[in-house]
Amino acid sequence: MRRNGQPGRRDATVARQSGRELVVTRTFDSPTQAVFEAWTRPELFRLWWAPKSMGAVLSACEIDARTGGGYRLTFGDGASDSASFFGKYLEVTPPSRLVWTNEESEGGPVTTVTLEDRRERTLLVLSELYPSAEAVPDAAGMQAMAAEQFDQLDELLASQRRTA
DSSP states (O other): OEETTEETOOOOEEEEEETTEEEEEEEESSOHHHHHHHHHOHHHHTTTSSOGGGTOOEEEEEEOOSTTOEEEEEEEOSSSEEEEEEEEEEEEETTTEEEEEOOSSTTOOEEEEEEEEOSSOEEEEEEEEOSSGGGOOOHHHHHHHHHHHHHHHHHHHHHHHHHO
């Protein structure tokens, strides 16, 4: 795929799968294990998750990526944290599947990330299943945020390939 005429750049696509589910897909030019580690190792996750355009700082990142483990992501400057996102891992199957809850609000979805090996490339499918149709966010807003986050993840993975 090409993005803005640039070879190698891939857009994240967002589709409404049902009245309660949004699905994001993106292919990365990295092995599945590397993509999985970027989702599960706090020192890597904090390098790509917060969209830079929002000026958000991920001041704390706790990830216990095992079935029954939990996570907590805190945005802010450390002195006055503005928002926290947290939940529990329902399933962790390295290096191909993560399922977690989003417990920071009543309308939080269950998120599933699957990683499919495509010969040194990885197809990522992220699904968010919401408790009601009313809780589902606008797909266009999610498209913009996912595109930026996954571009940042792509940059991190590329830098890891260069240093390997």
